[in-house]
Amino acid sequence: MDPTLCRELHHSVASAIGEGARGIVLTGSPRIFSAGLDVPYLLSLGDDRKAITEAWQAFFGAARALAASTVPVVAAITGHAPAGGCVYALCCDYRIMAAGDFRIGLNETRVGLIAPEGIQRLMRRVVGLHRAERLLVSGEMVDAAAALRIGLVDELVDMGPEHDTAALVARAHEWLQALLALPHDAMRHTREIARAEVVESLQPEHVDLERFVDAWFEPGTQSALKALVAQLGKK
Known part of the structure; x- marks a missing residue:
């Protein structure tokens, strides 16, 4: 995810709601929902703190x-x-994951980044305090079965040997349709109350972007990020 894609996603969510969408499905490509932020692009920005800040x-x-969407998002x-792919998933109302050897989690510490308080709140909300601490501090990525077991995702769908995303997206639509069949005002207002802490978690004071960007430029972080890029280049 580079800044252009992130801004387009932001615009797409707003446009969908503005055009009358009653629910949104956020999905990705077969095998990869989202690989997170475009680290090679961010490293290409060098010491340009303004550009790095704008990207984040x-x-x-x-x-x-996604968090503040007035319609449900699956x-x-x-x-x-x-990383960033997990963050976006945590901002949604419901998470349906492909069954199999796929992994999800916040692995920031493994590349020298701090997981901001707001992001930690999102993780704690779905898996509990102690488990979130262990996952966040270690930067562990869990497989789909474990993610379901600990509540990081709500259900799994088998995409078959061809990794066809159609069944997964169809199940997301099915879940939305069941929710939208409820009395609208009661569902909408209850959802708004229930999700207030999701919106609150991402307020600027809980992200502390300046501190996050400071950490980005730490020598240890830069070394870890460059090693990650080198490893990706070998695959």
Whole structure:
């Protein structure tokens, strides 16, 4: 996810709601829901703190749009969802993940990044305090079965040997349709109350972007990020 994609996602959520959408399905490509932020692009920005800050602002802007959506949003997690992909999934109302050897989690510490308080709140909300601590501090990525077991995702769908996303997206639509069949005002207002802490978690004071960007430029972080890019280049 580079800034352009994040801004387009933000715009797409707003446009869909403005055009009368009653629900939204957020999905990705077969095998990869989202690989997170475009680290090679971010590293290409070098020491340009303004550009780095704007890139992260675009990322968090899209996260806030998902979290504050006035209509339900389902994450149809078609494959791996590390870091930023996991954050976006956590901002959704419901998470349906492809069954199989796919992993999801917040692996920021493994590349020298701090998981902001707001992001930690999102994780704690779905898996509980102690388990969230263990996952966040270690940067562990869990497989789909474990994600279901600990509540990080709500259900799994088998995409078959061809990794066809159609069944997964169809199940997301099915879940939305069941929710939207409820008395509208009661569902809408109850949802708004229930999700207030999701919106609150992503307020600027809980993200502390300046501190996050400071950490980005730490030598250890830069070394870890460059090693990650080198590893990806070998695959």
